[in-house]
Amino acid sequence: MSVELDVFVGNTTIMDKEVYQLWLNGYTVNDAVKVRIEGGVMEECEASAEVLLSDTMDQYRTFQMCERLLHHPAKLANQLLFQIPPDRQAMLIERYYAFDDSFVREVLGKKLSKGTKKDLDDVSLKTGITLKSCRRQFDNFKRVFKVVEELKGPLVENIRQHFLLPDQLARDYAAIVFFANNRFETGKKKLLYLTFQDFAFCAGQLINNWTVGAVDNMMEDMDVDLDKEFLQDLKDLKILITDKDLLDQHKSLVCTALRGKTNVFNEMEANFKNLSRGLVNIAAKLINAKDVRDFFIDLVEKFIEPCRSDKWTSIDVNLYLTHYTNSAHILDTFKYYAVWTRYMGVIKSCILRMYHD
Numbered sequence: 001m002s003v004e005l006d007v008f009v010g011n012t013t014i015m016d017k018e019v020y021q022l023w024l025n026g027y028t029v030n031d032a033v034k035v036r037i038e039g040g041v042m043e044e045c046e047a048s049a050e051v052l053l054s055d056t057m058d059q060y061r062t063f064q065m066c067e068r069l070l071h072h073p074a075k076l077a078n079q080l081l082f083q084i085p086p087d088r089q090a091m092l093i094e095r096y097y098a099f100d101d102s103f104v105r106e107v108l109g110k111k112l113s114k115g116t117k118k119d120l121d122d123v124s125l126k127t128g129i130t131l132k133s134c135r136r137q138f139d140n141f142k143r144v145f146k147v148v149e150e151l152k153g154p155l156v157e158n159i160r161q162h163f164l165l166p167d168q169l170a171r172d173y174a175a176i177v178f179f180a181n182n183r184f185e186t187g188k189k190k191l192l193y194l195t196f197q198d199f200a201f202c203a204g205q206l207i208n209n210w211t212v213g214a215v216d217n218m219m220e221d222m223d224v225d226l227d228k229e230f231l232q233d234l235k236d237l238k239i240l241i242t243d244k245d246l247l248d249q250h251k252s253l254v255c256t257a258l259r260g261k262t263n264v265f266n267e268m269e270a271n272f273k274n275l276s277r278g279l280v281n282i283a284a285k286l287i288n289a290k291d292v293r294d295f296f297i298d299l300v301e302k303f304i305e306p307c308r309s310d311k312w313t314s315i316d317v318n319l320y321l322t323h324y325t326n327s328a329h330i331l332d333t334f335k336y337y338a339v340w341t342r343y344m345g346v347i348k349s350c351i352l353r354m355y356h357d
Contacts, residue, residue, distance in 0.1 A: 013082040017091065019059045024095060026130030032056050070096045071143060073164040093164050097144075097173070099137045101196045102127045104176060108199060109184040109293075112142040145177050148224075155207060155223030172196075174223070175203035181224045185293050190300050194354060202296070202350040209346050226292065233339045234283040241280045246331060247273060253327035254320075261319060267310040268320055276324070278302030283343050296354070299347075304355055314355050321348040 018039070022032040033049070033056050036042075042052060062082070069076045073093045076084070084092070106123045110116045117138055124131040144159060151158045155177065160170040179186070179199065186199060208214055210230060213223040241247055251272045258265055282298045285291035291298070307317055325344040329337055 013062060013084050014059075015062065015084070015088060015092070016059055019056060020063060020092070020095065023060055023063045024098075024133065024136065026132030026134075026136075029053070029056050029060055032060075066092065067096075074162070090164070094166060094169065096136075097140050097163060097165055097169060099140070099172075100127065100129055100133075103129050103134060103137050104141075105186075105196045107138065107141070108176065108196060109179045109182075109186040111183065112138070112145050112180050141173075141176050141180070144173050145180055148177060149181070154213060171204060172200055174207065175200035178203045178207055178224060182226065183289075183293050184295060185297055188297050190305075191296055193356065194296070198353055199296075201353045205346045205349045209342060226286070228287075230339070230342065231287045233336070234286055234343060236336045237280050237340060237343065238284050239336075240328065240334065241273075241277045243333075246334060247276065249331055250276065250324075250327060253330055254323045257323040257327065258319065262316050264310055264312050264316055267312070268316075271306060271310065275303060275306065278306075279324075279344075279347060282347075296350075299351060299354060303351060307355070314352060314357050317355050318348075318352055321351065 018036070019032060022035060027035065030053075033053050036052060036056065037049070041047070042049070047055070066076075066082060069079055070093060076089050076093065077086070103123065106127065107116060117135070120134045120138060121131060123129075124134045127134075144163060147162055148155060148158045151162075155174045156167075156170050159165060159173050159177075160167065163170070163173075165173065184199075185191070186194070206226070207223050210226050211223050212225060212227045214227065239246060240250060251269075254272065255265075255269050258268055262268065278298075279302065282291075282295070282302060286295070312320070321344070325341070325348060328334055328340050328344075334340075
């Protein structure tokens with residue numbers, strides 16, 4: 001009995017984007033087949049369940065063989081085992097290093113260690129993300145952290161070059177590395193309203209303004225560690241709240257500028273000294289590692305919550321912080337303008353991002 005077969009031979013590795021995503025999401029082969037059947041692929045391709053199972057298994061094997069190359073993306077372009085066009089290589093890398101915001105929100109600021117990895121079962125249950133996907137994402141964070149922590153030069157650029165990631169994804173990884181290195185607290189109840197993108201924005205502000213790299217972009221660990229000299233200089237700002245004449249003068253200047261421009265002027269005037277003490281004390285304590293970790297909780301407790309309770313809008317907050325920052329430059333005996341501007345620029349940007357009306 002003769003059998004006719006249609007055979008196609010090619011040298012380009014066939015990779016289905018949908019199947020790749022199912023593999024990344026941690027689906028088993030059988031679960032992936034079910035999803036594909038429900039998506040109508042059998043009717044679309046006129047394929048039997050057996051063929052679909054075989055195709056899915058074959059693609060899963062290909063992805064597993066590619067995975068070791070994806071750990072070092074530059075190797076993907078230079079290997080000869082798989083013929084993968086450049087645009088498909090970029091897709092494989094980007095999707096492999098993509099992560100779920102709900103997952104990263106659970107581990108942000110934690111040490112990327114075995115201890116944290118052991119907790120991924122709980123994270124998987126809480127977020128509904130498969131354990132396999134949680135482990136892939138966590139291992140990616142750890143891999144990027146280990147590579148870039150030893151490199152000189154700009155953090156985002158180092159990540160982009162070594163892992164061939166698109167700009168926004170490289171920036172997000174920079175935020176994850178920065179938070180892991182400085183161990184910022186993000187899990188307290190008062191911070192749960194903040195999204196990963198809120199924190200990533202603030203990380204960008206801190207990296208660009210408060211790290212050693214903000215001054216010298218070829219220093220060791222330049223974008224990972226905060227500038228200790230700058231943090232030491234922040235203690236000089238305490239004169240704004242310890243010198244009564246300076247505090248009163250600052251209040252007078254700010255209130256004069258704000259009068260008639262907001263519906264919460266009375267609250268601004270009444271709370272000026274408490275708010276100023278809060279912001280200046282945050283600055284003065286940042287030389288201590290524990291207070292660096294509590295940076296975001298301090299911003300919420302010392303400034304955001306009091307303003308919220310007095311019904312300030314984000315426009316009010318912007319107006320207040322603008323005049324609060326600028327008025328210090330007019331104070332007679334205040335000399336620390338450069339440090340003040342560097343500090344308050346970041347504080348204002350972070351508070352405005354964190355202040356949800």
